Amino acid sequence: MENKETVLVTGGTGFVGVHTILQLLQKGYNVRTTLRSLKRKDEIITMLKNGGIASFEHIEFIEADLTKDDNWDKAVKGCDYVLHVASPFPQGEPKDENELIIPAKKGTLRVLKAAENAGVKRVVMTSSFGAVGYSIDPKNHVFTEQDWTDPNTNLAAYIKSKTVAELAAWDFIKNNEGNLELTVINPVGIFGTVLGNDLSSSVQLVEQLLTGKMKATPKLNFSVVDVRDVADLHILAMKNPEAKGQRFLAASDGATSLPKIAELLRSQPHKFGNKVTSKVLPDWLVKILSVFKPELKSVSSQLGITKKISNDKAKKMLGWQPRNWEATIVDTAESLMRINQS
Template structure:
């Protein structure tokens, strides 16, 4: 069944974007995917081979760090799925300039969407923008929480996502004539990759699989398939206009639990796993002297009781953390990325 709506998805060859596009095409939507180079288009087509309505997928060459082309690309578009981040963020090569680049990219999308009369922009945001200043454990983290920009131990990546999201909300409030704005604030995204592309969150699993030193972090993970599901839900739900939604698995998981899970469910990998996790006291003691340990120290102090009640009201039912972790393990093994 052909849907009359045209959806623009940024970073069409990305880890999450490929899952979103697959869902949209299967549901009958026409999709216009942005790529930094059209040379990547054939690879996306190959990744999605066998997906229904693949003929409804088209591509446009655009760069989030450049003005050129965004207004033209928005023509006829009903909804924008803002999924991509500047490439140097995704590759973990963060610098102080990252936050400004992410902010500028968000504003570029919002301005072009306003000019084209787009109805709604759905932004892939980050749990790090929500609960990373919640060091008390008195109540669950909800969409009403905001991380402080100057939070000690906040990574440059999370800071960039926070600043970009704040820019989107500021724009939405200042431009009532513009599109509705909705964010899906995802935890550490795991699950299967359709094309070998993975996120920085995979490093949590990869370090364990390659025997590297790791603190016993507790993390709120989420399966990429569930993030794609929620983003498509909020795209059309009337009540999702100008709302945030938290996307995490029902329960957090520790590195010790992940190690045990891999030992039990993928025993052929057990011999290479990290043998001893870095003691908490050592992380706390060395945090003032090392950026990575400062970030780990913050993660260890956070409130990981995250409410997903708001998303569940849309009928969203996420997979368990174990399912997301094992799918990530299998992706790393399959693609030889360890």
């Protein structure tokens, strides 16, 4: 399937980035991708091979860093669309929130300016549910694309960085005289088929359950979306005229929890062994532990909270059909087993 259009995907080594590249290549697009160092080019090729790509004549690699101006004009030149997927993601909470916020905001503006100068039709930006659902009381509330996290409230640095970067992107478009269009995707926790060894923090939760490293699960409720569905939604939003100027929440139907995910994995012992814990941590213990383990602070603040999220807009406007969370978790676990055996 040949397609003459060229799409730039920023951050090709990332979980969403590589799946998006994979689907674009399968659909016959010419793809260009940025990575901070060309040394990681072979890593992307290996992941794409694991995803079933055999020919690499329609992909091009460019070294470009969101914190620097170098090569962005070259990266966007001749592109019809830009899928801005790249964003700094911390391993832990940084000492200074600006370590995340400034690169996320400035990097987004760098990409938008370069795209506008190059005559790109539309940028589809990966934001986060973090920019939607963290300053509104979730009780009796269904979150939609109309909702915004208030960046002036007390937020984790990553959530604040995604909110500030998305607000800056919409401001850029509003104050801009050009023809560049913007669409934004706001995913919840992203799971799904792993193509390489560099695991996202969401997928690491499943790995910790499979290996028995997680000895007990906190009663943490959250929504799930499959990485393949996130990639699909970016491409649908890229092409659909109605998506211009819109945000889309990316979430499967209904919420789950870590104890439920552990229970699902334990229900298939012939596939995943028997290391998955059945122990559940009481809320009071998580709160006490969070005093001594800073990484548990964000967990303890979300205990007992279930956020209802509507994915109706993406389904109705774009015809998006996300997988259910159970299928996504099983596929995540199966792919981790394959990667570990190879």
